[in-house]
Amino acid sequence: MATRTTGTSRADLITDAALALLAERGMRGLTHRAVDERAGLPQGSTSNYARTRQSLLEATVRRLAEREVRVLAPGELPVPGAGQAPGPRTGRGRDTQNGPHTGPEALIAGLALALHRYLTRHPELLVCRYELALEATRRPELREFFDATGRQFREPLTALMTAAGSAEPERHALSLVAWCEGLMFSCAAGSYHQSVPTEEELRTGFAELLRGMLGSDGALR
Structure with a gap:
């Protein structure tokens, strides 16, 4: 049973309970009554908040996105060159004077950190993502x-x-x-669920990918 924590709104309590049910039981286990029970709320609370199944699913998708934003922490992903005066540019317009905290290396490190945190600390959110994505293929709305x-x-x-x-x-x-x-699915529900890449391995993978996209010159060499 879910327990209310200080500062948790009833809406968050309901949608967090819905996500927990999705991760544990799948889409069939997500009912208004089950959410009430999981959240420790009086019967009918979820129906008062989200009267239809569609509205409950939409609220759950919204809450999933909110929690994913916190996990992925976009603020940790720097914009290359941000906060610096324009400098000489080469190739496809990359700034060759980016410092170690604002250049592509920082972007790679930020991406690897965010993805590793998601894979190792919040795998249940990935399961919810796939449950909801599959349901969306059957529900145009x-x-x-x-x-x-x-x-x-x-x-x-x-x-x-x-x-x-x-x-x-x-x-x-x-x-x-x-x-x-592809990496998230393989680690959450595929053949690599017992061998999640290390943060260093993810940095290597991101570097290889970005090198192929952006070229091997400059800071990605």
Whole structure:
């Protein structure tokens, strides 16, 4: 049974209970009554908050996105060159004067840290993500909502690729997302669930991927 913590709203309590049920029992286990029981709330509380199954699913997707933002901590992913005066540029427009805390190395380190934290500390959120994504393929109204929440992750990543000097930031962002998604599925539900890469291995993987996208010159050499 879920317990209320100081500062936790009833909405968060309900949607956190819904996520816990998704991770443990799958989509069939997500019912209004089960959420009430899991959250330790009076019967009917979840129905008062989200009367239909669609509204409960939308609230759960929204809460998942909020928790993913905290796990991935976009603030840890620096924009290359941010906070510096413009310097000489080479290749596809990359700044050759980026310092160690603002250049591609920092971007690689930030991506690896965020992904490793997700894989090792919050695997249950990945299971919820896949449960909801599959349900969205059967519910067009949920698909639209699910895709809208996903844009809050894609758009900043596209901006990061632009700042890193990508000539095709949207395509490169898609490739980066696809690589991360494949790795996350393999580690959460696939054949690598018992051998999650180390943070160092993830840094190597991100460096190889970005080198192929951005070129091997400059800071990615």
